[in-house]
Amino acid sequence: MDTIRIFIDNLIELTGITGSTVPVVRHTLLVVVTMLLAWLAFIICHRVLVPFILKVTNKTTAVWDDILFNRTVLLSACRIVPAIVVWQLLPLIFHQFPLVHEALTRLTSIYIVVMSVRLAVVFIDSFRYIEPRIGSSSQQYIQSFCGVLKIVAIFIGVIITLSVIINRSPLTLFAGLGATSAVLMLVFKDTIEGLVAGIRLTSNEMVHKGDWITVQGTAIDGVVQEISLTTVKVQNFDNTILTVSPLTLVNGSFQNWKGMTQGDGRRVNRNFYLDFRSIVVADEALKRRLSEQGLCTEEELKGNPVNLRLYRNYMECYLRNRPEVNSDMTILVRQQEATDHGLPINFYFFLRNKEWENYEHTMSDLMEHAYAVAPLFGLRIYQKYPVQ
Numbered sequence: 001m002d003t004i005r006i007f008i009d010n011l012i013e014l015t016g017i018t019g020s021t022v023p024v025v026r027h028t029l030l031v032v033v034t035m036l037l038a039w040l041a042f043i044i045c046h047r048v049l050v051p052f053i054l055k056v057t058n059k060t061t062a063v064w065d066d067i068l069f070n071r072t073v074l075l076s077a078c079r080i081v082p083a084i085v086v087w088q089l090l091p092l093i094f095h096q097f098p099l100v101h102e103a104l105t106r107l108t109s110i111y112i113v114v115m116s117v118r119l120a121v122v123f124i125d126s127f128r129y130i131e132p133r134i135g136s137s138s139q140q141y142i143q144s145f146c147g148v149l150k151i152v153a154i155f156i157g158v159i160i161t162l163s164v165i166i167n168r169s170p171l172t173l174f175a176g177l178g179a180t181s182a183v184l185m186l187v188f189k190d191t192i193e194g195l196v197a198g199i200r201l202t203s204n205e206m207v208h209k210g211d212w213i214t215v216q217g218t219a220i221d222g223v224v225q226e227i228s229l230t231t232v233k234v235q236n237f238d239n240t241i242l243t244v245s246p247l248t249l250v251n252g253s254f255q256n257w258k259g260m261t262q263g264d265g266r267r268v269n270r271n272f273y274l275d276f277r278s279i280v281v282a283d284e285a286l287k288r289r290l291s292e293q294g295l296c297t298e299e300e301l302k303g304n305p306v307n308l309r310l311y312r313n314y315m316e317c318y319l320r321n322r323p324e325v326n327s328d329m330t331i332l333v334r335q336q337e338a339t340d341h342g343l344p345i346n347f348y349f350f351l352r353n354k355e356w357e358n359y360e361h362t363m364s365d366l367m368e369h370a371y372a373v374a375p376l377f378g379l380r381i382y383q384k385y386p387v388q
Helices: 002-015 021-059 062-070 073-078 081-093 098-129 137-166 170-179 181-187 189-203 246-251 260-261 284-292 307-321 356-377
Strands: 210-217 221-227 232-236 239-245 254-256 268-273 332-335 343-351
Touching: 021 062, 021 221, 062 098, 073 098, 137 189, 137 343, 170 210, 170 221, 189 246, 239 246, 246 307, 246 356, 268 356, 284 356, 307 332, 307 343, 307 356
Parallel strands: none
Antiparallel strands: 210 221, 210 254, 221 232, 232 239, 268 343, 332 343
């Protein structure tokens, strides 16, 4: 700094400036030199150091250095360097004006703190890309841990900024927080509970990004798009975006369809109702018709079979032979407890194709066939007619 001051004084002497204008010219030249040095420091960092570091990281075989020292992190660091240069030269420029020097020093210090916190946040965000598997438990754990680190970095930045403003030591403010911790716990109760719930949600692998979840009592029925420490963002199948607190998922109950989507089939569990009066013992005419149409075997028609039993056997055999149905999983056509709206017949099986559109079409085709062949067995679908 003395070198710069001597250089400015020699320059003023060479120009022949004397009298009361010397201090004005000296301060003006010092401000210009400071701005030039700050700009030059930024240019060197931006044009020389950043490309050099990126070139070095690209040549290494490791992946973590490319992620942690990416362009965004390095550019954030470059924005701090000019402020450090200005902060170092402020005593030289305004040594005759202590009030101005104090105000500009505090403003510069606040800028350095804010940009340092921004650098820390950007650097912490880079950790999320170390784990390339999207939705994996380790990635979610890293993301949760990064969220906690960012909160800590911002909190420390706020404390240091306040200490600069009130001209007190940051350690004094941190010591004072111990006495007000109970009040802070009460004020930030929901935030702390959300953070703990978010950590539990990700560390226990209760839900992953890309999972289809349904939350009882809410309108949430869709795919998880983002998981953070305070919110879980879900895109419903009507393309609306809903958010729910991790605390709601942890303390309550929700349905995760991951097992179905990764399993061998998607379940169909549908009912329709038969008129009790159509359930009869098959007569010879019905047996002959069923045999001629190939709906039942001669073995099944022996004795006095009931038409409903013949229908259930036929539908189970039909479903088992359909390629869309996974025959290795449960296939069941059964009757359930009778109601005043007829006898419920339950179809329980699994389809191989689990995509929503194909699943719905295939299920509709199979159920339509079940409705269509019921009259061939002498069965009538229950339908309540309005009173005339």
